[in-house]
Amino acid sequence: MTIKFKTRITDLLGIEHPVLCGGMMHLSDAKYVAAVANAGAMGFISALTFPDPKQLKDEIQKCRDLAGNKTFGVNLYISPRDDANSRLDNLLSVVRDENVAVVETAGGNPGFIVPLMKEAGIKVIHKVPAVRFALSAERAGVDAIILVGAECGGHPGYMMVGSMVQGAEGPQKLSTPVILGGGIGHGSQLTAALTMGCEGVLMGTRMLISEEIWAHRDYKQRIVEGTGLDSVVVQTTVKNHHRVLHNETSEAVLELERQGIKDYESFSHLLSGSLAYKAYVSGDTDQGLLDYGQSACFANEIAPVQQIISQFMDEALCAANRIPTLLR
Numbered sequence: 001m002t003i004k005f006k007t008r009i010t011d012l013l014g015i016e017h018p019v020l021c022g023g024m025m026h027l028s029d030a031k032y033v034a035a036v037a038n039a040g041a042m043g044f045i046s047a048l049t050f051p052d053p054k055q056l057k058d059e060i061q062k063c064r065d066l067a068g069n070k071t072f073g074v075n076l077y078i079s080p081r082d083d084a085n086s087r088l089d090n091l092l093s094v095v096r097d098e099n100v101a102v103v104e105t106a107g108g109n110p111g112f113i114v115p116l117m118k119e120a121g122i123k124v125i126h127k128v129p130a131v132r133f134a135l136s137a138e139r140a141g142v143d144a145i146i147l148v149g150a151e152c153g154g155h156p157g158y159m160m161v162g163s164m165v166q167g168a169e170g171p172q173k174l175s176t177p178v179i180l181g182g183g184i185g186h187g188s189q190l191t192a193a194l195t196m197g198c199e200g201v202l203m204g205t206r207m208l209i210s211e212e213i214w215a216h217r218d219y220k221q222r223i224v225e226g227t228g229l230d231s232v233v234v235q236t237t238v239k240n241h242h243r244v245l246h247n248e249t250s251e252a253v254l255e256l257e258r259q260g261i262k263d264y265e266s267f268s269h270l271l272s273g274s275l276a277y278k279a280y281v282s283g284d285t286d287q288g289l290l291d292y293g294q295s296a297c298f299a300n301e302i303a304p305v306q307q308i309i310s311q312f313m314d315e316a317l318c319a320a321n322r323i324p325t326l327l328r
């Protein structure tokens with residue numbers, strides 16, 4: 001009999017392993033998310049990648065066809081500016097009509113989304129970069145919190161608190177189940193997170209080299225060759241910290257910041273998400289702000305999702321088996 005972990009998150013979501021794979025703009029589509037679900041973990045289709053409601057609906061249906069009865073979710077970005085959230089309404093309607101099991105929300109406060117989702121029986125997991133924001137999400141009634149530390153690919157928040165601190169602090173201060181993300185890529189970190197009181201972990205960067213991610217092989221090869229030390233945090237001068245691959249574009253942003261330039265117009269040509277999309281298509285990783293975290297050090301081989309998750313769980317069990325040997 002293979003031993004499996006059972007936590008409040010495996011129970012809440014009805015998944016085999018306490019492992020979530022966060023939504024990734026342009027990349028987490030039906031094929032990838034279904035592969036994650038079929039490997040016993042849970043992934044999220046990035047709604048903003050399919051901004052036309054019809055497209056999102058099709059992608060959810062495709063994922064359902066590929067994942068059978070396995071649970072998967074949709075990632076929704078909430079802008080901190082209320083006036084910028086108008087297109088969310090249509091996407092929320094699709095999520096409700098399609099009876100998606102879970103949403104991963106990130107960005108602004110999820111307060112207005114929670115009652116809408118609860119009414120439809122959809123669970124809300126809100127992702128934040130510090131416990132302080134988790135407390136207000138908890139008050140809003142979310143079902144679980146993802147805490148991401150400063151190591152993460154994407155947006156670590158301006159406070160830059162590391163995952164080791166967040167993983168111990170979160171469960172002390174929150175009654176809602178905590179999932180730890182940021183720099184996670186080796187199964188022993190799952191065991192560490194569980195022993196700190198977390199109920200699961202979340203990965204992003206580690207999964208970029210999955211066979212099922214559609215991006216160009218040269219892009220994945222660059223990540224395989226990367227060490228994670230080649231990630232940099234840009235836009236700190238405007239408190240919009242963004243951890244990305246160190247390349248020509250991120251270096252150009254850093255240079256403008258070193259010069260003390262702050263107006264958005266000087267940066268806009270470098271910040272465009274279409275540059276990242278082009279890099280995924282062409283495999284040319286010199287251009288674009290490419291979300292990329294320190295856990296790239298664990299992404300050493302392009303492999304199917306099933307293999308990555310299964311290896312991750314073996315590592316977690318190996319670490320768990322070590323614990324009794326340390327006790328006297």
Ligand SMILES: Cc1cc2nc3c(=O)[nH]c(=O)nc-3n(C[C@H](O)[C@H](O)[C@H](O)COP(=O)(O)O)c2cc1C
Pocket residue numbers: 021022023024025026027046075077105106127148151152153154155181182183184202203204205206208290291292293294295
């Ligand atoms: C390429 C890439 C794209 C991402 N896009 C999104 C996104 O659109 N929405 C979101 O909430 N998080 C996004 N993230 C963050 C991940 O969902 C996750 O929180 C993060 O990668 C976890 O940290 P890790 O990279 O250290 O594993 C992205 C991350 C990566 C690596």
